[in-house]
Amino acid sequence: MLDSLFGAPEIPLHNLHLLEKDIPNIILWAVPVMLFFTVIEMVVTYYQERDYYEKKETIGSILVGIGSLIVNAILKLSLVYLFIWVYNQLPWRMEFTWWTLLPCYVIYDFFSYWAHRVSHEQRFWWATHVVHHTGEHYNLTVSYRLSWVQHLKLIFFMPVALIGFHPIIFFVTNQIAVLFQFWVHTEYIRRMPAWVEYVFATPSNHRVHHGSQEKYIDKNFGATFIFWDRLFGTFQPEEEQVIYGITTNIENKANPLIINFHEFIDIFHDVRSAKGLRRKLFFIFGSPVKIAEEKKQVTVGQSQLVDSEVN
Structure with missing residues (x-):
């Protein structure tokens, strides 16, 4: 056979x-x-x-x-x-x-x-x-x-x-x-x-x-x-009502170019502003969840700094 x-x-x-x-x-x-x-x-x-x-x-x-x-x-x-x-x-x-x-x-x-x-x-x-x-x-x-x-x-x-x-x-x-x-x-x-x-x-x-x-x-x-x-070990049953989308949803929901390439554009900007090869590689190949959390923390920190300066 x-x-x-x-x-x-x-x-x-x-x-x-x-x-x-x-x-x-x-x-x-x-x-x-x-x-x-x-x-x-x-x-x-x-x-x-x-x-x-x-x-x-x-x-x-x-x-x-x-x-x-x-x-x-x-x-x-x-x-x-x-x-x-x-x-x-x-x-x-x-x-x-x-x-x-x-x-x-x-x-x-x-x-x-x-x-x-x-x-x-x-x-x-x-x-x-x-x-x-x-x-x-x-x-x-x-x-x-x-x-x-x-x-x-x-x-x-x-x-x-x-x-x-x-x-x-x-x-x-x-x-x-x-x-x-x-x-x-x-x-x-x-x-x-x-x-x-x-x-x-x-x-x-x-x-x-x-x-x-x-x-x-x-x-x-x-x-x-x-x-x-x-x-x-990645199984999760459906329990509570699902909230769909990504953690930071895109605004232009009808443009196929934005839908397809917005993340590549974000990667380009993050890599360009990153200091050092290790940080650049992190923004290319790092965990999307960790990157999003880090960027959120930076945004919150900047917001708090602005608020303190105003007050």
Whole structure:
């Protein structure tokens, strides 16, 4: 069986355009379905007079989502080339077999957990992810908020490619993993059966992840499976009502450029004003939580100094 699975032939790079066409664009196919359910949620929210949507935020989410589709289309060929090149270097290349999608998905989700966790623990990577957390209302359009530079995080998934999965299997896995996260961004699905909540990143589990309260910050990183969080000590059940957004919310909620790049701009200003290499590196790769706390303390200190001078 192993002989028939491993040792697949190399994929000729001159036929790259043919392989690209063989990779199903599942996300693009799913867009009409996602829009359909989003409109239903909007209509229900309107008639129930709930505050799950806010006009400017919704516009921002849609524009960010359109931009993500454009970036994906531009980068698709180069990403396919990269992963085929890696695949061709491996002596243990796997044949294109659909059942390999299952182990690939579980392994991919494991690395997704760590990529997601690092994206919260180091500021540079947080800047590639914060886009997804800027919404102060929780609804299906939040799933559209995918950073335009998120492909930088593909470095975290190279171990999956190095295992030898066929490139088509890898890209299908990636698309299914992204689409799975659509349905968890809603207030309308509350607690699910206990075994589902224990295994999967359900809406309840993922609402916690979007919380700005101290008990919810940096919890529930699992994309599809929540048992990674239970295993590595980052699980938090949904208890009190979640307050969505980031600790310092952005003011311009409809501008996709601000939504995507405000954190990079803040990093630039912090690094430019920092003294010494150690401080500069801290503002690039330090914990976003610690950096925010330090900047808050400085702001409070400056405010108190001004008040004392006035008095």
